[in-house]
Amino acid sequence: MGSIIKKKIKNHIYYYYVESKRINGKPKYVNQKYLGTAESLLKNLVSMDAPLQPRVLHSEVTEFGAVSLLYDIADRLGICKMIDDISPKRKQGATTGE
Structure with a gap:
């Protein structure tokens, strides 16, 4: 299971989806995917034509x-x-x- 983290690079904040595992007893990022800035994430969410709820595949x-x-x-x-x-x-x- 992954999590969303923020990184500050040259006074700009960028968001990443990361998956981490313990390697030699220490947590390390094994998978990292760039998501964008907060503004680009908001723009992508607002521009979605369908709401998130109907896309849920299974709920119990x-x-x-x-x-x-x-x-x-x-x-x-x-x-x-x-x-x-x-x-x-x-x-x-x-x-x-x-």
């Missing part, structure tokens, strides 16, 4: 809070223990109630 939203809340409520009410008392324990892993 997962919910964790609701499931965790329901499990906590069931555990406090003793529902997990009731299910374990009724059904036999599995040979490995979590119990049926869990």
Whole structure:
């Protein structure tokens, strides 16, 4: 994974996309691509005909809070223990109630 850095050369600031890796225990840039000045980057972004959002290829939203809340409520009410008392324990892993 890379990052965007800025370099100051002769009182001008230029932006680069760089990828770094550790070589002999020290971080080194292994790939570097020139992006331009802030003005040229802004000009390129403004001149794009399509917004960035429709170009997203894949997005996945997962919910964790609701499931965790329901499990906590069931555990406090003793529902997990009731299910374990009724059904036999599995040979490995979590119990049926869990």
